[in-house]
Each structure stands twice: as C-alpha cells, then as structure tokens.
Amino acid sequence: MPEALKGIVKGAAGMLLSAAVPAAGGEAWYIPGWLRSAEPESGAWKSFKGAVGAEQVRFWSWDGDRIWSRSAANADATAQVLANELAALPPERRANLTLVGHSLGARMLGRALARIGARGMKVRQGVLLAPAVRNDDPELRGLGAGSELPVIIVVNPQDVVLKYVYAVAGGEHGHALGADGPATPIANVQIYSVPADITQTTILDDSWGRSEVIKRISNHHASFYFAELGHILRGAPSAKPQVRVLQDRVNVEAKVMDAGIWWDVLDEVQGWKLERHVLTGHCRILNPEKRRVAWGSEKNMRQSFATIRTQKSSNSLLR
Numbered sequence: 001m002p003e004a005l006k007g008i009v010k011g012a013a014g015m016l017l018s019a020a021v022p023a024a025g026g027e028a029w030y031i032p033g034w035l036r037s038a039e040p041e042s043g044a045w046k047s048f049k050g051a052v053g054a055e056q057v058r059f060w061s062w063d064g065d066r067i068w069s070r071s072a073a074n075a076d077a078t079a080q081v082l083a084n085e086l087a088a089l090p091p092e093r094r095a096n097l098t099l100v101g102h103s104l105g106a107r108m109l110g111r112a113l114a115r116i117g118a119r120g121m122k123v124r125q126g127v128l129l130a131p132a133v134r135n136d137d138p139e140l141r142g143l144g145a146g147s148e149l150p151v152i153i154v155v156n157p158q159d160v161v162l163k164y165v166y167a168v169a170g171g172e173h174g175h176a177l178g179a180d181g182p183a184t185p186i187a188n189v190q191i192y193s194v195p196a197d198i199t200q201t202t203i204l205d206d207s208w209g210r211s212e213v214i215k216r217i218s219n220h221h222a223s224f225y226f227a228e229l230g231h232i233l234r235g236a237p238s239a240k241p242q243v244r245v246l247q248d249r250v251n252v253e254a255k256v257m258d259a260g261i262w263w264d265v266l267d268e269v270q271g272w273k274l275e276r277h278v279l280t281g282h283c284r285i286l287n288p289e290k291r292r293v294a295w296g297s298e299k300n301m302r303q304s305f306a307t308i309r310t311q312k313s314s315n316s317l318l319r
C-alpha cells in the first residue's frame with residue numbers, strides 16, 4: 001500500500017479510536033428527548049447506563065412533555081440553563097463528564113456545548129443521538145469546541161420521526177441533523193450511522209416493541225441509538241452503517257420503474273447514481289437497489305452525492 005494511502009487509513013482509524021473512549025470511572029448525564037423528559041423511562045435509562053459504563057449517572061430532567069412546538073422552544077431556552085450549570089462546575093469535574101442527549105435533548109445539548117465552547121470551556125465528551133434540529137443550524141457549527149474528545153453524533157437515515165414527521169410537520173422547514181447528518185462537516189465532530197437492521201438486533205423490554213412493524217415505525221426510540229453507542233464507545237462501531245444522504249425535497253423512497261431514457265447519469269460510485277431529468281432539470285439519487293433515496297435541485301443533489309462518495313471511499317479504505 002502506498003505510504004500516502006497508509007497515512008489516510010491510519011488517520012481515519014485514529015479518528016475512530018479517539019471518538020470511542022469509554023466513560024468508565026467517570027460521570028455521565030443523560031438529557032432525554034420529547035415526551036420522555038420528566039423522569040427516566042426504564043428501558044432507555046437502562047440502555048444509557050449500560051452504554052456509557054460510568055460510575056456516576058444523572059438524569060437531567062427538563063420541561064419537554066408538551067406539544068412539539070412548545071417542547072422545541074423549551075429545549076432551546078433550557079440550553080442556556082444547561083450551559084450555565086456546566087460552566088459553574090469545577091474544571092476537574094467538567095474534564096471527567098460525558099453528556100448524552102437524545103432527540104430534543106440532543107438539540108439542547110448541542111447548543112449548550114457551543115456556548116461553553118465559546119467561553120473556552122470543555123466537557124470530556126458530548127454525544128448527540130438522533131438530534132431533532134436542522135442539519136444546517138448555524139449555532140451547532142461551534143458545538144465541537146465544547147468537548148475535549150470529538151463529539152459523537154449518531155444518526156439514522158431511516159428514522160421515521162426525523163425523516164418524515166420532523167421534515168414535514170416539524171415547523172422548521174428543513175431536514176434533521178439526526179437523519180441526514182450535518183449539511184457540511186463540523187470541526188471536532190465524528191458522525192456514526194446505525195445499521196439498517198438495528199431494530200432487529202436490539203432487544204427491548206418484554207412489554208414494548210414485540211412487533212417488528214411497530215419497532216420499525218418507532219425506530220426513533222432512544223434504546224436503538226444506545227445500542228449503537230455502546231458499540232462505538234467500546235471501539236467497535238457497526239461494520240455496515242447506513243449511507244447518509246443529504247435531502248432536498250421531501251422524499252418517499254420507492255423503486256424506480258422507468259427505463260432511464262429520460263435521465264442522464266451525472267455521477268456514479270459503487271452502484272449509486274446521480275441522475276438529471278432531460279426535460280425538467282431536476283435530479284435524483286438512486287441507490288444500488290434502484291430506489292430513489294433523494295431528489296431536488298442539481299446543486300443540492302450534487303452536494304449530497306459528494307457526501308455519498310466520501311462515505312463509500314472511507315468505508316473502502318477502512319475495510
């Protein structure tokens with residue numbers, strides 16, 4: 001292998017390891033998501049403690065058990081409360097503290113990290129699971145500054161709540177960070193994507209999620225993300241992560257049935273195709289199974305396809 005290529009592989013592997021240091025022996029707080037904010041839910045709380053392995057754990061409650069719009073506004077307002085509490089901690093305690101947020105809790109945590117980072121303060125590590133916030137939110141560009149280790153963001157491109165409910169009815173006119181990943185790379189942040197079979201391989205409690213259909217529809221549940229986080233923190237993230245595809249227009253995935261005669265292929269990588277309609281000029285992205293996974297303007301679809309190419313190239317180098 002050429003020396004330059006060895007350096008790329010070594011650097012990528014080092015980034016994975018640096019983002020995957022267990023929190024054993026330290027302190028960890030969990031900031032829950034929408035409708036789960038008042039008290040610990042037994043399944044998610046157990047999953048959190050099992051994933052982080054910290055000696056001291058805390059459930060950071062907040063007012064998020066209201067209608068979506070009110071809860072989202074409360075999350076944004078409460079981010080300053082969290083930032084102030086973190087800033088007031090002794091530096092040695094912050095240096096040993098891991099923070100994990102899910103959904104709206106991850107939204108709140110991202111803002112708090114950006115704010116303490118702007119003041120020159122850092123916690124040991126921040127972890128955002130399925131963050132319910134726009135993937136181009138300007139404040140979150142600075143969230144990496146508030147964490148000593150790379151901030152871990154765990155996403156699921158097939159998260160039903162984020163992909164459809166948030167994008168269509170969330171009222172923020174954008175796509176979720178927890179589904180698409182960031183619109184552009186963020187400094188000191190490492191993105192991980194859950195595997196497609198996460199709902200099948202994750203065992204929930206006996207009273208919830210017995211039906212695979214229900215589990216797939218409810219795949220925003222924190223326990224699914226904690227399952228992958230546990231692998232990440234042990235240095236063994238999923239070997240088959242889903243490919244993140246930045247969205248433009250709201251897309252309902254479906255297998256294309258046309259013969260492609262009305263489409264020009266603009267780019268292709270490992271079975272993925274970027275195509276442009278010869279009459280309308282709009283573009284679409286097809287996966288290797290010929291399913292349309294995104295569509296929209298040529299500018300946005302070219303940007304999206306570039307992130308796919310990067311992911312596929314990185315996966316090839318690390319195999």
